[in-house]
Amino acid sequence: MTAIRPAVEAKGVSRIFQGAGQDAVKALDNVSVSIRENEFFTLLGPSGCGKTTLLRLIAGFDYPTDGEILLHGQDIAPLPPFKRPVNTVFQSYALFPHMTVAENIGFGLKMLGKPKAEIAARVDAMLKLVHMQEQRNRRTSQISGGQQQRVALARALAPQPKVLLLDEPLSALDYKLRKEMQIELKRLQHETGITFIFVTHDQEEALTMSDRIAVMSSGNILQVGTPWDVYDRPAERFVADFIGETNFLTGTIESAGNGHARIVLSSGARICATAAKDFQLGSMATLMVRPEHARLVKGTGDLAGTIETIVYFGTDTHIHVRLDGGEAFIVRQQNSRCANCGFERGDKVGIQIGDDAAQLLKD
Amino acid sequence: MASAKEIADKAERDDIQSRWLLSTPALLIVFLAALGPLLIVVVYSFLTPGNYGDVKWQFSTNAWVSVLLERDVFDDTLSLAGAHLSIFWRSVSLSAMTTILTLIFGFPTAYFIATRPEHRRDIWLFLITIPFWTNLLIRTFAMQEVLRNDGIVNWVLQALGITDHPVQLMYTNFAVLAGMVYVFLPLMVLPLYASMEKIDFRLVEAGYDLYATRLQVLRRIIIPLVTPGIVAGSILVFIPSLGAYVTPRVLGGGTNLMIGNLIELQFGQGRNWPLGAALSIALMTIVMVALLFYVRNTTRSDGSHG
Ligand SMILES: Nc1ncnc2c1ncn2[C@@H]1O[C@H](COP(=O)(O)OP(=O)(O)O)[C@@H](O)[C@H]1O
Numbered sequence: 307m308t309a310i311r312p313a314v315e316a317k318g319v320s321r322i323f324q325g326a327g328q329d330a331v332k333a334l335d336n337v338s339v340s341i342r343e344n345e346f347f348t349l350l351g352p353s354g355c356g357k358t359t360l361l362r363l364i365a366g367f368d369y370p371t372d373g374e375i376l377l378h379g380q381d382i383a384p385l386p387p388f389k390r391p392v393n394t395v396f397q398s399y400a401l402f403p404h405m406t407v408a409e410n411i412g413f414g415l416k417m418l419g420k421p422k423a424e425i426a427a428r429v430d431a432m433l434k435l436v437h438m439q440e441q442r443n444r445r446t447s448q449i450s451g452g453q454q455q456r457v458a459l460a461r462a463l464a465p466q467p468k469v470l471l472l473d474e475p476l477s478a479l480d481y482k483l484r485k486e487m488q489i490e491l492k493r494l495q496h497e498t499g500i501t502f503i504f505v506t507h508d509q510e511e512a513l514t515m516s517d518r519i520a521v522m523s524s525g526n527i528l529q530v531g532t533p534w535d536v537y538d539r540p541a542e543r544f545v546a547d548f549i550g551e552t553n554f555l556t557g558t559i560e561s562a563g564n565g566h567a568r569i570v571l572s573s574g575a576r577i578c579a580t581a582a583k584d585f586q587l588g589s590m591a592t593l594m595v596r597p598e599h600a601r602l603v604k605g606t607g608d609l610a611g612t613i614e615t616i617v618y619f620g621t622d623t624h625i626h627v628r629l630d631g632g633e634a635f636i637v638r639q640q641n642s643r644c645a646n647c648g649f650e651r652g653d654k655v656g657i658q659i660g661d662d663a664a665q666l667l668k669d
Numbered sequence: 670m671a672s673a674k675e676i677a678d679k680a681e682r683d684d685i686q687s688r689w690l691l692s693t694p695a696l697l698i699v700f701l702a703a704l705g706p707l708l709i710v711v712v713y714s715f716l717t718p719g720n721y722g723d724v725k726w727q728f729s730t731n732a733w734v735s736v737l738l739e740r741d742v743f744d745d746t747l748s749l750a751g752a753h754l755s756i757f758w759r760s761v762s763l764s765a766m767t768t769i770l771t772l773i774f775g776f777p778t779a780y781f782i783a784t785r786p787e788h789r790r791d792i793w794l795f796l797i798t799i800p801f802w803t804n805l806l807i808r809t810f811a812m813q814e815v816l817r818n819d820g821i822v823n824w825v826l827q828a829l830g831i832t833d834h835p836v837q838l839m840y841t842n843f844a845v846l847a848g849m850v851y852v853f854l855p856l857m858v859l860p861l862y863a864s865m866e867k868i869d870f871r872l873v874e875a876g877y878d879l880y881a882t883r884l885q886v887l888r889r890i891i892i893p894l895v896t897p898g899i900v901a902g903s904i905l906v907f908i909p910s911l912g913a914y915v916t917p918r919v920l921g922g923g924t925n926l927m928i929g930n931l932i933e934l935q936f937g938q939g940r941n942w943p944l945g946a947a948l949s950i951a952l953m954t955i956v957m958v959a960l961l962f963y964v965r966n967t968t969r970s971d972g973s974h975g
């Protein structure tokens with residue numbers, strides 16, 4: 307894996323915005339990340355965590371306060387944006403209102419001074435790729451949001467950049483169209499072999515589309531990994547909380563070693579959890595359990611509690627349990643043919659936690 | 670019973686009726702204040718001049734003939750009125766130059782203001798409008814101070830050793846041009862700013878992203894988007910330039926007249942009101958033709974602003 311040459315590499319990149327007063331905003335704080343060639347790489351994080359700032363630094367619209375950015379091993383600091391082999395799909399699309407769909411798509415090639423025939427052929431190919439042949443002579447104000455999104459995509463792909471930056475390109479679309487475009491984008495990335503750096507605040511979108519995800523929070527990258535990594539082996543509490551639904555339980559570490567630790571909860575229940583690093587005996591720690599990794603049982607389980615609410619979701623059911631220690635805990639059960647599988651509100655139940663399903667987190 | 674269509678039709682009729690009613694005051698003002706005097710001017714241009722100004726109610730086309738032609742004193746033959754033509758030509762060319770120069774100076778100024786942080790723009794706009802606070806005449810005399818033989822420009826030129834005797838700047842076309850550019854610059858900057866302010870500057874970034882250099886971004890993105898402002902500013906500068914009176918009078922002296930001065934002359938010393946009236950109408954016609962031509966050209970060459 308390490309032999310693959312990175313397409314984009316950030317080394318200790320910081321960007322500090324000097325505010326109007328004394329307060330400076332650290333939009334990026336010493337960020338280092340390495341993005342591989344032909345990879346669908348996603349920057350995931352809540353709004354304001356610095357995703358757009360990082361993209362703008364790569365595109366060249368803004369410059370880092372500190373650190374350097376390499377493109378295929380080459381420092382790109384001296385290159386103005388119009389000399390970087392990188393194209394952007396803007397969050398707001400930023401289509402040129404005074405040009406037609408075809409003129410928008412051909413703009414980059416025209417600026418590169420390509421011959422007319424080549425531009426025309428490439429624009430045709432792009433229109434076909436995004437299924438917009440019929441709208442080629444429309445103004446950008448005369449097409450729908452989804453179509454504008456596709457034009458923005460085609461415009462950025464037309465000059466065949468080495469790296470494509472996409473800043474929340476699907477966030478303005480409604481649910482169904484977004485699902486369609488997710489598949490479309492994945493297909494385009496596959497067909498073109500271009501490195502995609504995709505920004506989103508939607509964890510589900512990140513999980514379904516990415517080869518790897520970088521989870522960001524207030525100017526830092528907390529974890530980089532495959533969707534499985536960040537979902538199933540979150541490095542810290544923020545990641546576990548931001549991606550998917552999670553149960554957190556706090557207790558005291560009773561014994562530790564061999565990558566495992568035993569925690570005593572306030573109710574006296576003992577749980578064995580995997581521990582990525584060594585934790586100090588007797589200290590407080592938080593563990594997480596995904597709702598689908600726990601199971602309700604009629605008798606005694608690892609935990610005990612009372613059912614508070616049952617929420618039916620079609621494919622599965624969420625059962626909210628109040629543990630004897632007072633904590634809330636959610637169990638997700640896949641629905642089989644029985645409706646509640648014999649559980650009712652107010653039932654005293656046990657919760658069985660799967661092997662290695664509980665995980666100790668660093669806060 | 671009224672059908673849905675009848676009800677809708679009636680609503681539309683009522684709507685049209687109330688719209689007419691509401692616009693009556695505006696229409697009255699237009700008719701009385703604009704068309705009325707214009708009609709009087711047209712009528713006057715077909716009358717005979719009185720001995721001490723004013724007009725005699727006697728139909729004559731002499732005024733119109735002498736807009737462009739002059740009658741030889743001895744043999745009554747008509748020839749082109751060279752003096753009038755050169756004044757027309759000076760007016761049109763100086764006004765066109767003024768428009769172009771204010772555009773050249775005003776564009777970067779407006780761009781500068783539009784790219785400032787939002788809370789600072791008001792201050793810059795305010796600074797741009799300061800000249801409006803002073804009387805036009807005073808501003809023009811200030812310009813005279815700058816341009817006269819022992820004025821600032823000549824003082825600097827001599828201090829730098831570029832010339833050893835004062836350069837004659839006053840009472841030249843250059844002085845008139847400089848004065849008009851100075852006076853009309855804000856009228857160009859403000860509409861330019863108004864349309865630049867509306868530009869989504871992410872479009873500029875998108876341009877850079879797609880390999881456009883600074884010059885290409887200016888030509889392909891900014892200028893097309895600012896075209897409405899360029900048109901409005903040019904009109905706002907060109908029209909009053911063409912009719913300028915004070916500036917050519919003060920800075921151009923008696924030799925560099927423009928149409929405005931010529932018209933004034935007819936109503937004053939010339940005592941030829943019909944000719945003054947005919948010249949006014951001619952000026953208006955030039956303006957309208959120029960406007961029509963300009964607007965059609967700018968909107969066609971850039972048909973995107975439909
Ligand atoms: N030009 C700027 N001036 C000042 N602060 C900025 C500027 N751009 C971004 N920021 C701040 O930097 C932080 C990160 O912004 P951004 O990268 O846009 O977040 P995201 O795209 O993840 O929502 C935010 O707190 C934002 O307010």
Ligand SMILES: [Mg+2]
Pocket residue numbers: 354357358397473
């Ligand atoms: Mg953003």
